[in-house]
Amino acid sequence: MEFSQRGGHRLRQLLHWLLFYAVYELGSGQVHYSVMEEAKHGTFVGRIAQDLGLEVGELVSRLFRMVSPDRRDYLEVNVQNGILFVNSRIDREELCDRNPVCSIHLEVIVDKPLQVFHVEVEIKDINDNPPMFSFREKNLFIPESRVLDSLFPLEGASDADIGVNSELTYRLSPNDYFTLDMQNNDEQIKPLGLVLKNLLDREETPELHLLLTATDGGKPELTGTVQLQITVLDANDNAPKFEKKIYKVKLAENSLNGTLVMKVSASDMDEGINSQIIYSFARDVSSNILSKFSIDQINGDVRVIGQIDFEESKSYEIQAEATDKGMPKMVGHCTILVEVMDTNDNAPQVAVKSLSLPVPEDSPTGTVIALISVSDKDSGTNGQVTCSLSPPGPFTLVSTFRNYFSLVLGSPVDRESVPAYDLVVTARDGGSPVLLATASVSVAIADVNDNAPAFEQPLYTVFVKENNPPGSHIFTVSASDPDALENAIVSYSLVERRVGDRPLSSYVSVHSESGKVYTLQPLDHEDLELLQFQVSAHDAGFPPLSSNVSLQVFVLDENDNAPIVLPPHSGVNPVTEMVSQSVAVGHVVAKIRAVDADSGYNAWLSYELLPEVGVAHIPFRVGLYTGEISTTRVMEELDGPRQMLLVLVKDHGEPPLSATATVSISLVESQKALKASPGVSRSMASAGKAAVALDVNVYLIIAICSVSSLLVLSLLLYVALQCSVPSQAVYGPGKPTLVCSSEVGSWSYSQQRRQKAFSGEGGAKIDLMAFSPNFPPCSGPTDKKEREEAGSNKENEPKNALEKINFKVKTSQRLCTLED
Structure with a gap:
């Protein structure tokens, strides 16, 4: 059961998409509805969400909105159920005048992602306007001398409705003299007039009161009436007659005042004053026509006196009269049809309807950035608008529907290269000369975390003196990140490893924000000569990116170890060396050996024989760098049987450290020396080996x-x-x-392993x-x-x-x- 429900739901979704695709292919994404004018508030128009293929539950989250070009809220959408309904009174005649087709064009816009739909709602006409005459009462002056079948033109009624609702029929109240004449021809107007069927006799019937009724073709029928007051006149037999019943002329819009539209001409068969004609517009001509045109009373020239605008009115229908000066006056009638020709006098209009900003720099190509609408009040070629985009870059304009263009991302963007684009949309019409309009669009690029922090060097070398105080600042690492905001916030940390049997974090630490590297304990050159580790830099983006830098910290030696005398001369009690009184000059009687735990300059030892108090000349010397004690002259009796020598051993550090060794030398006869001093014997024996x-x-x-x-x-x-x-x-x-983190005194440093x-x-x-x-x-x-x-x-x-x-x-x- 659950599977079948899911299958049915998927089938419905598939049908919706197929329907939406079919509608899009046939009408470029347009949906058509119709509704009667004057419909009540809440009248159902259509299920717009379903017809557009949108999920009703996503209307609010996707920011569903509907825009009307004239910003009127005739229609509204219930976002809870996706139904389009009538929101306010719709008067078709107010909205579209007498245009045969009246529609409201709606733009439906949804975001995430941005989609635009075009909906057309046709407003159907109802018979809500009765026929209307220009005057409630019309006076006609008809001489009694008029012959039978004479025609007296009447102005018909007008109906604001269209179609069958505006098709009018007329009837005249019963009388003995006149009948109605309605001529059907292929012209734009249908003349209406009274036809004289019986001769008039002023003496018998000086006045007639008739009622003219107009009935439209709607259901129910609506009517309008006008009172015809006919006065029977005597004398003047012939009325003026125009050369044409209907004059047609074309006039360019924006014609200058005084421009001749046309010349009308009428003639009168009478003689004398009865044939003198005066031209004028009919009394029931609208004030709009009187503000734009004039007619010369003498010669019948029709001229422009006001602003002629094609966008205001495409044509004018003017009723003209020719009146003679007879008594009673006779009047002739004609109609002037003025067709206004369009000129390219309106520049295009550009409007940015919707923007999706800022644009993430990792947005795929084809992303819709903005919706741009263009319009031109002109018609034909003058109203055909094309759009272009400048300057060239990663954005393009794509025509979507009629006068709508989409600003689309055409190629990848990089915020670190260009953080924002200032675009200019230029709309040009097809007129001559070409008119144009521009609109500026500023597109900001949003940052994404696509750059890892970077160090200027992959490796840094640092020199630190041993015995440094804990917490000493030895170096500062610095990494930069070209991203923005939190994506560019860099923090630092140690890449943990073990140094011997201890963790790296027990030796050094790094400040997470400043990148300063500190020592956590005194460093000992004799224990650790080189400390190698890595510092990692992380940004605060999501996901975070990182990079590492290597540091080599060389621990420089200090003179913190005194020399140590090696056995056998290291004890408190001096060692006695037997020396024969007959030894030659330069004979080595003993050798002092010493070592220093420091290295390099601080471990270079020298030996010095301290003079004994009260002894003027000691017959022994010590080698400055060898520590060998040798004779400087032949032994004498004055030298005594025993000599106590104090040897000073010191290094070359700053300050120098030292140690002492005491050697006791006993002078004996030659044979006794050989027997008592096996060391000297061995020394003599090894002379050959040396x-x-x-x-x-x-x-x-x-x-x-x-x-x-x-x-x-x-x-x-x-x-x-x-x-x-x-x-x-x-x-x-x-x-x-x-880099020396402390005073070293010299840049030289032995990178060799120290040797004792x-x-x-x-x-x-x-x-x-x-x-x-x-x-x-x-x-x-x-x-x-x-x-x-x-x-x-x-x-x-x-x-x-x-x-x-x-x-x-x-x-x-x-x-x-x-x-x-």
């Missing part, structure tokens, strides 16, 4: 110096490239730049140490040669960044040469 390893170390130092030189050259090239581009804000967008520097075992062993080539001036030299080198380096200290880098390269090469 000679072999020296060659290998030379090659290693050369390789390290080459790599350092390449690194310095790379840094020089990078600095040159950075100096050649325009400077940018530290936190602003742009090309990838080096420490001293190895064995005599004459050369320690290798990897560090950034920022060599400070050597401090605390212990011999003359080192002091001279330190003095020369200090004097040649570079004054700018480029000189500093060249200085570091030269110092590195010199160090490699010294080590070799």
Whole structure:
């Protein structure tokens, strides 16, 4: 049962659509109804919603409305049931005068989507107007000398109805002298007159009172009457006679005042004063004709004296008379038919009926934007209107029905390229010269979320010093969105990932509105050298769009770790080294080894022997960078049996950090030294091995110096490239730049993995140490040669960044040469 109901409903919908399609194909979308004039309020006209194929339940939601061109509310639609009914009194004669076809044209407009239907309601005539004569009483003066069958023209009655309701028949009250004469011909008028059947005798019957009755053909019949007062005159036998009963002439509208319309002429067979004729319009001619035309009493010239407008009246019917000067006066009659010719004196009229604005930028082609109506009061070619659209763009005009055009989207639009269009619709008629009219239409384009936020760079590099305070602002990301309103509101968030065994959000955070990136905890270069993550930018559109940018945060090292002395000299108690009194100058008696947890410049260690209080000349020295303690002269008895050496180990950080190591040296005889100092024996034994390893170390130092030189050259090239581009804000967008979030003191930064520097075992062993080539001036030299080198380096200290880098390269090469 439910299935059959659904099937029946679908069948009815299919039939409705077929009916609507058939009506549209036959009448370009027009529906025709008819209703009698003077119908009562609420009279049913038609089921307009059903006939147009619209669902009754959607009339309100789709903004169903009906528009009449003359803005009169003769008809109305009940949106609850879709029935068209009579809303106010309709007088056909007031609406259409005597036009044979009288219709009310309605425009039915619905939105979502925009549709336009044209409905024609024909107003049927009823017999509601009786025949009317111009005068209630008409006086006729007829000489008694008139012969039988003389015709005396009468003005007939008029009926405002049309068709059979306006077909009039006349009857004359019974009398002995006159009968009615009605001539049927192919002309536009049917002359009416009295025909004399019996001769008049003024002495016997000086006056006659007759009643002329006009009856229309309607049901029920309506009548109108006029009293004919006939006065029988004596004397003048012949009335003037026009050359034609009916004169026809064509007259262009807007003819100038004084323009000759035509010339009428009449003659009178009498002689003397009885043949002198005076021309005039009939007494019952309307005031409208008298305001537009005049006739010369002497020569019969009919001229224009008022405004002739084709749109006001297409023709004029003028009754003219020729009256002689006899006693009694005789009158002749004629009719002048003036046909007004149209000229192109009315420009087209353009009106925008409906607008669907703004237009979403993702609207499909073919979307109807506006309905435009055009009209021209002229007729024929002068009233044929064509429309054009300017400037050229994504919109076109499509003719829909008669004088209606639709503004249609012809190609896609993009709000980010053009946010609005100012269009001009130009209507031209077909007259000569061409008349035109314009209407402006402003079409705004509504934004849709079709653009994702965009960063200027895909990657930013940031430098941050370690041990930064929590909450430090290190960078600002910024993305732009060309959309509008909420579609352009950008918010930022971290793309969560894990850094080691901790989430990224425990290290950094980003402000959702400003895009500022903050650190949440102090960063430790020894624990984390490089932090890589992504920030996502989302807009507030629906659906939201997003894009990501990558950040590389390099954690710069600070000198926050002091050097640590390695065993065996790391304890509190000094280690005793046995030294023979007969050792040669330069003999290595001990070696201090130390490491620094920092990297680069901060991990570069130097060794310095602190002088002992009260001792003038110590026979030992320590290598500035090797930590080897060696003899500087031959041992003497004055040196005593025991020497306490205090070695200071410090880095090159700012400020420098240091540690100390204490070495106890005991002078013994040669054999005892060999037996008591196995370490020295081993050192002596390994001297041969050191000679072999020296060659290998030379090659290693050369390789390290080459790599350092390449690194310095790379840094020089990078600095040159950075100096050649325009400077940018530290936190602003742009090309990838080096950014220091705190005072670094130098732009150089070693991107190599930090390496701890420490001293190895064995005599004459050369320690290798990897560090950034920022060599400070050597401090605390212990011999003359080192002091001279330190003095020369200090004097040649570079004054700018480029000189500093060249200085570091030269110092590195010199160090490699010294080590070799």
